[in-house]
Amino acid sequence: MARTGRPREFDRDKALDAALVLFWEQGYEPTSLNQLKACMGNISPASFYAAFGSKEALFREVVQRYLQTHGQVMAPLWDETLSPRDAIERTLRASARMQTTRTHPQGCMMVLGACNCSPENQPVQSLLEDERARNRSGIAACVRRAVISGELEDSAATEVLPTLFATFLHGLSCEARDGNKAKKLDTAVTMLMQIWDNLAEASGTASRHS
Amino acid sequence: MARTGRPREFDRDKALDAALVLFWEQGYEPTSLNQLKACMGNISPASFYAAFGSKEALFREVVQRYLQTHGQVMAPLWDETLSPRDAIERTLRASARMQTTRTHPQGCMMVLGACNCSPENQPVQSLLEDERARNRSGIAACVRRAVISGELEDSAATEVLPTLFATFLHGLSCEARDGNKAKKLDTAVTMLMQIWDNLAEASGTASRHS
DNA sequence: CTATTTCCGTACTGATTAATATGGAAAACT
DNA sequence: AGTTTTCCATATTAATCAGTACGGAAATAG
Numbered sequence: 001m002a003r004t005g006r007p008r009e010f011d012r013d014k015a016l017d018a019a020l021v022l023f024w025e026q027g028y029e030p031t032s033l034n035q036l037k038a039c040m041g042n043i044s045p046a047s048f049y050a051a052f053g054s055k056e057a058l059f060r061e062v063v064q065r066y067l068q069t070h071g072q073v074m075a076p077l078w079d080e081t082l083s084p085r086d087a088i089e090r091t092l093r094a095s096a097r098m099q100t101t102r103t104h105p106q107g108c109m110m111v112l113g114a115c116n117c118s119p120e121n122q123p124v125q126s127l128l129e130d131e132r133a134r135n136r137s138g139i140a141a142c143v144r145r146a147v148i149s150g151e152l153e154d155s156a157a158t159e160v161l162p163t164l165f166a167t168f169l170h171g172l173s174c175e176a177r178d179g180n181k182a183k184k185l186d187t188a189v190t191m192l193m194q195i196w197d198n199l200a201e202a203s204g205t206a207s208r209h210s
Numbered sequence: 211m212a213r214t215g216r217p218r219e220f221d222r223d224k225a226l227d228a229a230l231v232l233f234w235e236q237g238y239e240p241t242s243l244n245q246l247k248a249c250m251g252n253i254s255p256a257s258f259y260a261a262f263g264s265k266e267a268l269f270r271e272v273v274q275r276y277l278q279t280h281g282q283v284m285a286p287l288w289d290e291t292l293s294p295r296d297a298i299e300r301t302l303r304a305s306a307r308m309q310t311t312r313t314h315p316q317g318c319m320m321v322l323g324a325c326n327c328s329p330e331n332q333p334v335q336s337l338l339e340d341e342r343a344r345n346r347s348g349i350a351a352c353v354r355r356a357v358i359s360g361e362l363e364d365s366a367a368t369e370v371l372p373t374l375f376a377t378f379l380h381g382l383s384c385e386a387r388d389g390n391k392a393k394k395l396d397t398a399v400t401m402l403m404q405i406w407d408n409l410a411e412a413s414g415t416a417s418r419h420s
Numbered sequence: 421c422t423a424t425t426t427c428c429g430t431a432c433t434g435a436t437t438a439a440t441a442t443g444g445a446a447a448a449c450t
Numbered sequence: 451a452g453t454t455t456t457c458c459a460t461a462t463t464a465a466t467c468a469g470t471a472c473g474g475a476a477a478t479a480g
Contacts, residue, residue: 005426006477027326030239033468044428045469055468111384115325116237132388157401163390164398168374171381174321178342180373188374191367194408195401215456216447243438254458255439265438 012051015040020062025105028059028114028124059124066109067131073098077138084146085200088139088165089193095169096185099176107173110135136166146200153203161199168192222261225250230272235315238269238324238334269334276319277341283308287348294356295410298349298375299403305379306395309386317383320345346376356410363413371409378402 018039022031033055037043043051052058073094076087099107110131117125140162146152152161172185228249232241243265247253253261262268283304286297309317320341327335350372356362362371382395 004424004478006428006475008427026328030326030328030331032328032466034466044430046428046430046471049469050427112325115322116240117326118236118240118242121240129388132384156397160394160397160401163385163394164378164401167381167385167395167398168378169381170384171377171379173384174342174380175373175377178339184370184373185377187366187370188377191370191374191405195404198404198408214448214454216445216458218457242436244436254460256441256458256460259439260457 010041010043016065019058020065021104023059023062023113024109029117029121056124063127070098074135077142084142085196087142092169092189093186096172096189097182099172100182107177111170111173112177136162139165152199157199220251220253226275229268230275231314233269233272233323234319239327239331266334273337280308284345287352294352295406297352302379302399303396306382306399307392309382310392317387321380321383322387345379346372349375362409367409
């Protein structure tokens with residue numbers, strides 16, 4: 001445990017953050033080790049591999065860091081103290097704001113981070129695919145809660161609600177990357193939530209009739 | 211005009227189609243010339259460069275071909291014989307169906323074809339970005355038509371309608387690529403169109419009141 | 421101090437990248 | 451036939467890719 005020997009000269013956390021930004025901006029494959037080493041403080045190949053193992057291992061670590069920081073905009077989906085509708089709305093609004101913030105690359109890294117991959121990097125692609133699947137199941141869980149609580153009725157329309165929200169959520173990345181402003185996307189969220197309200201009203205009417 | 215000399219041995223059109231599928235599946239950068247030449251009928255480098263000029267030139271040609279075939283699902287947006295609402299609905303439904311068809315890669319090539327690019331390939335990225343901008347302005351044109359015809363009123367909500375539809379449209383690529391089924395996405399379109407109807411109804415009510 | 425341990429600068433690996441050079445074969449025109 | 455034109459197989463280019471080998475420098479432990 002007591003670390004002996006020469007201590008590393010660069011800040012591992014800072015290097016990780018720098019790599020995060022680069023991967024976020026360019027995606028996994030086009031980002032070269034030379035670029036990475038440069039932005040991580042001109043570290044040497046020896047230092048890089050000693051500290052992070054490989055390009056793929058670094059990327060996996062970067063993804064974890066992203067999820068624990070910027071990715072926390074998705075957290076409301078699993079917060080059962082929030083009403084299902086509120087959870088989804090908060091998630092969409094926070095995502096829209098985060099993805100358009102200019103202090104880092106635009107769009108969501110889980111959507112844009114490994115879009116274009118050679119067959120050999122399929123595992124990296126799957127890593128992000130799994131995260132997107134988590135998003136969908138989080139939304140689906142909210143809808144399920146709303147059905148159980150009676151806020152929504154268990155109809156065919158309710159069943160595709162998760163797909164609708166997920167499509168919009170993941171579409172935000174494209175819009176943010178292409179330069180759409182936070183306010184516009186936020187207002188779009190407001191309008192999208194009308195669909196929930198339409199269904200909730202229908203359910204309320206139905207239960208009032210029963 | 212009269213072509214003399216030895217005729218080329220491979221079918222240029224077939225080769226272009228094969229390249230289209232490969233680019234569509236993997237994206238611009240990860241697709242190597244070796245892969246391209248292989249799928250285009252094991253043509254030689256000499257044949258490749260003689261016929262297509264360069265990887266980027268081939269990609270640009272592929273994009274044009276895509277737009278003239280699969281990309282025609284966007285055509286309703288510029289068809290003024292259709293009602294604005296119908297134009298958007300047809301576009302979304304046709305996109306959802308096309309992007310989930312299993313006879314070719316899933317998702318839209320204009321969204322997924324050059325997501326991850328090195329700085330040096332920025333021009334390629336911009337090429338697709340421009341096409342996505344065209345999509346947005348097509349949707350915006352439909353909304354403008356609806357405002358002029360009185361179907362929608364000129365409100366703040368109406369103003370973000372294009373952003374809402376564009377976000378959904380471009381989000382379809384992510385959902386299709388991740389394996390969502392045509393029917394689910396189509397039903398999601400049905401629900402999304404409710405927002406148009408909400409606004410149209412409000413406009414109708416307003417004009418009835420005036 | 422010496423011994424140990426880790427870090428890092430440099431050089432280098434083999435593989436792959438997009439793109440070219442060369443030269444013979446094949447087809448068409450005269 | 452003879453000439454011209456194009457096509458294509460092969461070999462090769464310089465650059466870059468991710469990842470390693472090695473050896474001196476630096477810091478801690480005793």
